[in-house]
Amino acid sequence: MPSYHYRCKNCGYDFSQYQSFDDDPITVCPQCHQEQVRKVFSAVPIEFKGHGFYRTDRSGGKD
Template identity: 35%
Template sequence: MPIYAFICTSCGHTFDKLQKLSDADPETCPSCGQATVKRQVTAPSFRLAGGGWYETDFKKDGDKKRNLVGDASSPAPAPAPAAKKDD
């Protein structure tokens, strides 16, 4: 079940709620009791990174798995040199 973030537009109180996708959003603020609660749009708080994340972990053993992060054993490419400015 996802965790949703809510904010009361009357008092500014913010709170999170764990609920099903089919559950209705809360209508009243738990702090002030007003019916001015709105769902916030938030970014996920995790990122899938590291040497163990593949394009798909459900491929057959014969299929080639492509590492989305890159080969952890190879060094990172060198940054491109800065362009020179002609005055």
């Protein structure tokens, strides 16, 4: 199950919640009980390992 990060716009409370893909997003803050909670989206880190990701990394074969 994926973990989603949420932040309340009213009180600023940050929290993470494991949820199924079928679950509705959380909208009510567990701290101030206002309907001001929104998902926080961030960039996913990508790490390239090994050879072949750049033109200069190939094994010396012909183009």
